[in-house]
Amino acid sequence: MEGLKRVSSMKRCSNVVKTKIVNNLNPICHAGQQLTLKGKFFITLTQDQRKSIPGKFISVQIYSGTEVDPITGKGKLSEKAVLKHDGTKKHDNGDAKTMIYKIRINVYSHFGTPRAFLIQNRYKKRFFLQSASIETCNNHIIHFDCNSWVYPIKKTKSDRLFFSNACYIPSETPRALMELRKEELERLRGESDVNSESEERKEWGRIYEYDCYNDLSDPEKGPEYLRPILGASWLYPYPRRLRTARKPSASGPANESRPRNFEIYVPSDERFSPNKMKELKSNSIHALAHFLSPKALHQQCSKSFESFEDILDLFSASRNQRIEGWVRDNLNKMLPIQNLEEIIRLIKNKPLELPIPEILSENAWVWKDDIEFGRQMLAGTHPIKIQCLKTFPTQSSINPSFIEQRLEGWTLPQALKHGRLFMLDHHDYLYPFLNRININGVCAYASRTFLFLRSDGMLKPMAIELSLPGSSLSKGISRVFFPAKQGIEAALWQLAKAHVQANDTKAKLLNPHFKDTMHINALARIILINSGGVLERTLSSGEISMQLSSELYKEWRFDEQGLPADLIKRGMAIKDENNPSGVQLLLQDYPYAIDGLEIWVAIKKWVKDFCSFYYKDDESIRSDVELQSWWSEIRTIGHGDKHNETWWYQIDTTSSLVESLTTLIWVASAQHAAINFGQYAYNGYPPNRPTLCKKFVPMEGTIQFGEFLKDPDKYFLKMLPNRFEMSLVVALFDVLSRHTSDEVYLGCQLSPGWIDSESIQNRFAEFKEELKEIQARILERNRDPKLKNRRGPAKIDYTLLYPDTSSSWSRTALTCRGIPNSISI
Known part of the structure; x- marks a missing residue:
């Protein structure tokens, strides 16, 4: 869905989230007089910019948004003015700082209202323009949220144009801005550059185009690094990525050559701010330095851990202060050398320490608990896969009578009818790939896990089915495991659960x-x-x-990505037009769904109010050429392999527009927060949710079964990833679970003047208040002892969908840090 990210850049010319301006803020004071426009510009310095950028190298011109120059057909343009340094604003996160510059530009009284400006960088380096504001003579301030890199004009050959936070639908764009808007769209589409198709995109470029995933291979390293191209084929359909137009690989024209550092092309409006890039880099290096240099790593890292206590040493500050050559070689295959050197330098400094994952905070063995195993399917890091069964799967090798024996007095038909039987299914999509997966020491099954809803609202695991395909000369096998309290059966059950968790973790990362x-x-x-x-x-x-x-994408449908539709599809809810969410949950203690539906309703109401205020009727939506072009682009290019599907919404009514935008906002904000930011808390301890297994569940009568009988725990540990792999994946979960300091959260505005409409600002304030009420209800539910899935045996409050970021206690909890507006990690 990367094609959708075009939204954020094109917003600067107001062609996606479109509004009309009802204000006419003309700065005329007295006819014929000269007026002074005052401007402030906020520039964030990068690490290599120790001093402020000399303002004399940066000039600004202001466009009128209301008065047209009859010669150019554009808004009247002021004279140039250079920036003057006006102070420094330091940030809380260390040495980062923002420099404040000012300008004063004289214009005649008939200049009109400023609505855009040109900025020219004649300095030798780029700079990050955070925001700007222009004050008119009647003290009205016009805001510009820029958040973009401005490169030297020697590279770009043109000035940068920024529009104010006033937005317009195309038919109501002021004549003074019409031509500017058209030119800006041409730049973004590459239509103004005759060489845009053939030339490699440069760092300072701003062209948005699509391409297939043809840059995952690295054939120069050898044939074993060759991968299929994803997209534009019936065999490997896939959403499109951003086109970078790098040269073809030396090994063949189908694959694009790979960059050898982190400087891959991203349009300047989409690149991380200096603070965010610094924090992401710092977090990554911190995590790798911590997990790749414990004392255990001076041993052979291809070996498994000797005990569960040995795994806990990963999180201690005690360490051997060197990286062995074989570790360096492994990292060199994945990281640019300069970053590896930073990791080595960091290791030589003071010891690093990371918190124990929350899954272990109350009880170091709670991850083995069956009820906790089931609870994490409703309130863990992947609560979107479990489904309620209406019929027992006929393709399963489990005898239904064995299930019926564990239904606490219910018959199987009764349990199915009353929604008491659930399944976590990782079978059919995975089964065809297992022979290819199970090479090089990996041991994976296709799995089905059956659970029963107890009277206390918690899920009791009843059976796990693990399947393997046979070779061309033998049939496949399917094994069934049942819960047990002790003995060999209990140890085998624990191995089976680990294989289920490995499948569940894989699907979450790859959807x-x-x-x-x-x-x-x-x-x-x-x-x-x-x-x-x-x-x-x-x-x-x-x-x-x-x-x-790609195989999973074959089943992807946009109209099933909204939360209510997803719950209905999985049998977790039924339609209910009398409910604000449009559905009624069948499982009342489902933390992700309960909290998520409240947030979904709040988002949808906010989106509906916004769209209804500016689009007065359905015809105004259908006649918005840029909106229709944007949606067509998403369907026919961004998802070109699915453009003929009939399930796509046709955005020709207010309701279809609202549903589409609500779905996009939900996926990018709340759903991502629920899935992403609990990874370290739950997955940070690999025995709880391993990412792969190195051994199959042993068969009776085999040498492996004898090894298992001798020491079940040791066999379990040998089944987990080795030291290097486990350290690497825990470091990854640590990085993915972190928020950056400049994150913008759901219900929080980017700046005081983020949009020039008082009515919309008031409605947004109501949205923010609604989120506060939701978070109060979340806390209330977490305190309710009858809702056992909200804490469970692990005693981790469900706060992954808790919106607030203001209180200090929420910042200390790994799973309670707010809902970011967009996916940025």
């Missing part, structure tokens, strides 16, 4: 509709999802991980 923003996607293609990257090293699916993602 294609949870895509990151452009910059994090670009970084992911360099070190995370590329051939030989982190995911291939840490997931059981290995080198076919992205192919498996």
Whole structure:
């Protein structure tokens, strides 16, 4: 869904979230007089910019948004003025700082209202323009949220244009801005650059185009690093990525050459701010330095851990202060050398310490608890896969009578009719790939897990089915495991649960509709999802991980991504037009769904009010050429392999527009928060949710079964990833679970003047108040002893969908840090 990220850049020319302006704030004081416009510009310095940028190298011109120059057909343009330094604002997160500059520009009284400005950078380096404001003679302040890099004009060959926070639908765009708007769209689409198709995108570029995932391979390293191209094929359909137009790989024209550092092309409006890039880099290096240098790593890291206490040493500050050569070699395959050197330097400093994952905070053995195993399917990091069964799957090898014996007096038909039987299904989509997955020491099954809803609202695991395909000469096998309290059966059951968790963790990481923003996607293609990257090293699916993602995408439908539709699809809810969410939950103690539906309703109401205020009728939606072009682009190009599907919404009514926008906001904010930010709390202790298994569950009569009987715990530990793989994946979960300091959260505005409409600002304030009421209800539910899934045996309050970020206690909890507006990690 990366194509959707075009929204954020095109917002600057107001062609996606469109509004009309009802104010006419003309700064005329007295006819014929000269007026002075005062401006402030906020520039964030990068680490290599120790001193402020000389303002004399930066000039600004202001466009009128109300008065047209008859010669150019654009708004009247002021004279140039250079910036003057006006102070420094330091940030709370260390040495980062923002420099404040000012300008004064004289214009005639008939200049009109400023609505855009040109900025020219004649300095030798780029700078990050955070925001700007222009004050008119009647003390009205016009705001500009820029958040973009401005590169030297020697590179760009043109000035940068920024529009104010006033927005317009196309038919109501002032004539003074019409031509500017058109030119800006042409730049973003590459239509103004005759060489845009063939030339490699430069760092300072701003062109948005699409391409297939043809840059995951690294064939120069050898044929084992060759991967299929994803997208534009019936075999490997996939959403499109941002086009970078790098040169073809030397090994063949189908694959794009890979960058050898982190400087991959991302349009300047989409690149991380200096603070965010610094924090992401620092967090990554901190995590790797911590987990790749404990005292255990001076041993052979290909070995398994000797005890569960040995795994806990990962989180201690005690360490051997060196990285062995074989570790360096492994990291060199995944990281640019300069970053590896930073890790080594950091290790030589003071010891690093990370918190014990919350899953262990109350009880170091709670991860073995069956009820906790079931609870995490409703309130853990992947609460979107479990489904309520209406019929028992006929393809399952489990005898239904064995299930009926564990239904606490219910018959199987009764349990199915009353919604008491649930399944976590990782079987059919995975089964065809197992022979390819189970090479190079990986041991994976296709799995079905059956659970029963107890009278206290918690899920009791009843059976796990693990399947393997046979070879061409033998049939596949399917084994069934049942819960047991002690003995060999209990140990085998624990092994089976680990295989289920490995499948559940893999699907969460690979579902294609949870895509990151452009910059994090670009970084992911360099070190995370590329051939030989982190995911291939840490997931059981290995080198076919992205192919498996493509397989999952075959079943993806946009109209099923909204929370109510998703719950209905999984049998967790039924339609209910009398309910504000449009559905009625069948499982009343389902923390993700309960909290999520309240947030969904709040988002949808806010979106509906916004759209209804500016689009007066359905015809105004249908006639908005830019809106229709944007939605067509998403369907026919961004998701080109699915453009003929009949389930796409046709945005021709207010209701279809509201549903589409609500779905986009939900996926990028609340759903992502629920899935992403609890990863360290739950997955940070690999025995609870391993990412891969190195051994199968042993068969009776085999040498492996004898090894298992001798020491079940040791066999379990040998089944887990080795030291290097486990350290790497825990470091990854630590990075993914962190928020950056400049995150903008749901219900929080980017700046005081984020939109020039008092009515919309008032409605947004109501949305924010609604979120506060929701968070109060979340806390109340967490205190309710009858809602056992909200804490469970692990005693972790469910706060992954808690919106507030203001209180100090919420900042200290790993799973209670607010809902970011967008996917940026």
